[in-house]
Amino acid sequence: MARIIAGVTSSHVPAIGAAIDNHRTGEPYWQRVFEGFERSKEWIAKAKPDVVIGVYNDHASAFSVEIIPTFALGTAAEFPIADEGWGPRPVPVVKGHPQLAAHIAQSVILDEFDLTLCNKMEVDHGLTVPLNLMFGTPKEWPCPVIPLAVNVVQYPPPTGNRCFMLGKAIRKAVESYPEDLKVVVFGTGGMSHQISGQRAGLINSKFDHAFLDDLTKNPKKLTRLSHLELMREAGAEGVEMVMWLIMRGALDDKVDEVYRFYTVPASNTAVGHIILENRIRGAKKSAVKSPSKSKKPTPKLKRAAAAQKIQRIRS
Numbered sequence: 001m002a003r004i005i006a007g008v009t010s011s012h013v014p015a016i017g018a019a020i021d022n023h024r025t026g027e028p029y030w031q032r033v034f035e036g037f038e039r040s041k042e043w044i045a046k047a048k049p050d051v052v053i054g055v056y057n058d059h060a061s062a063f064s065v066e067i068i069p070t071f072a073l074g075t076a077a078e079f080p081i082a083d084e085g086w087g088p089r090p091v092p093v094v095k096g097h098p099q100l101a102a103h104i105a106q107s108v109i110l111d112e113f114d115l116t117l118c119n120k121m122e123v124d125h126g127l128t129v130p131l132n133l134m135f136g137t138p139k140e141w142p143c144p145v146i147p148l149a150v151n152v153v154q155y156p157p158p159t160g161n162r163c164f165m166l167g168k169a170i171r172k173a174v175e176s177y178p179e180d181l182k183v184v185v186f187g188t189g190g191m192s193h194q195i196s197g198q199r200a201g202l203i204n205s206k207f208d209h210a211f212l213d214d215l216t217k218n219p220k221k222l223t224r225l226s227h228l229e230l231m232r233e234a235g236a237e238g239v240e241m242v243m244w245l246i247m248r249g250a251l252d253d254k255v256d257e258v259y260r261f262y263t264v265p266a267s268n269t270a271v272g273h274i275i276l277e278n279r280i281r282g283a284k285k286s287a288v289k290s291p292s293k294s295k296k297p298t299p300k301l302k303r304a305a306a307a308q309k310i311q312r313i314r315s
């Protein structure tokens with residue numbers, strides 16, 4: 001049986017992709033961001049998912065105002081990298097898992113979530129940047145990725161509650177797939193940001209931290225946030241965070257938060273990242289070590305934790 005072992009959230013700021021592509025990750029501004037994902041890369045290398053379900057939003061790359069699917073599941077074998085105006089990013093093509101994707105489509109649609117199925121779809125920074133943050137810059141992505149594109153660009157996006165319920169349906173689908181696969185769900189976008197209008201540049205760290213706390217402990221509360229509340233608190237583009245609730249809905253009610261990272265800003269955006277593990281009976285706890293609990297935290301880690309508010313909640 002396939003099972004969802006963990007969920008990951010991460011921002012998808014396109015300038016992070018540009019920093020990688022232009023070899024600028026060592027500059028202090030960017031180092032601050034990338035350092036926060038070093039432990040995450042170690043975690044995922046150990047977790048070794050067989051498949052990632054990447055919940056992200058398309059930024060008028062595969063779709064446009066002509067066609068606006070609310071939930072679009074990538075059922076293809078491959079997803080080419082979109083040209084977002086300056087050529088496709090030099091990252092590996094995203095390889096899908098058509099069998100599992102078709103199974104999810106059948107299960108979820110029969111559960112009354114009317115997905116759009118995409119047998120052909122290009123993917124943009126919304127998906128590729130989180131893949132880079134978690135996997136670095138390999139020649140090939142280490143596992144198949146099933147993209148799930150959510151409309152959060154053109155009003156009306158789906159509600160947080162609908163997203164959470166879809167996550168539950170996806171979990172049911174995964175758990176009825178006969179092959180023994182370990183699946184990690186990525187919820188991407190956010191955190192607070194607004195890139196145009198009078199409030200351009202808005203960041204609300206207080207809201208972001210509370211959102212991260214509730215994501216782990218009280219996600220139901222987040223499902224009750226209206227779009228207006230989300231946008232008022234987290235900026236117009238902060239509404240991307242409804243996508244995180246798909247990831248959260250796919251996990252157990254009670255999860256272990258094994259890692260958290262938050263830094264501001266990257267471009268216009270607050271970068272928020274969390275790793276939540278399902279509690280699998282009899283399984284060993286996560287490999288992400290808490291510097292506060294490990295005997296000898298390295299000076300580098302101590303510095304990073306202090307400077308960048310890295311919080312490792314559990315070992």
Ligand code: DHB
Nearest residue numbers: 012013014266267268269
């Ligand atoms: C920025 C953030 C986004 O999420 C996005 O899609 C585009 C730009 C930014 O911070 O610049």
Ligand code: FE
Nearest residue numbers: 012189237240
């Ligand atoms: Fe975005």
